[in-house]
Amino acid sequence: MIRKIVTALILIPLALAIAVFAVSNRGSVAFAFDPLGREPPMFVASVPLYLALLAALILGVIVGGIAAWSAQRKWRRRARRAAADLKAAHIELAILRKQLEALPRNAAAQATTSIAAIAYRHSSAA
Secondary structure (H helix, E strand, C coil), X not given: CHHHHHHHHHHHHHHHHHHHHHHHCCCEEEEECCCCCCCCCCCEEEEEHHHHHHXXXXXXXXXXXXXXXXXXXXXXXXXXHHHHHHHHHHHHHHHHHHHHHXXXXXXXXXXXXXXXXXXXXXXHHC
């Protein structure tokens, strides 16, 4: 609820500011797409100033978002690998629990009685 109120308190004045900016900057500007600078330029587009500035703003937001997304590639890869490791560990845990349940009751009690018994059975652990 508070998040919606804060969002409204930010977005409504921002939208009003953009509308006022658009109304006050309706004059046309010429964009020349001629890198050699001929007189008159070969490729010219005449657009309102507010449209040019808002297009530049939107393009900057998109390019910045793409740059941030690509910079986080390393962290997304680590998260995928960690999720795969976690899934493998859950599968291994389920298998070990099934094996433990399959043991006779007294063998299960003996298997968990001492660390020395575990270390003796798994000599590669030492």
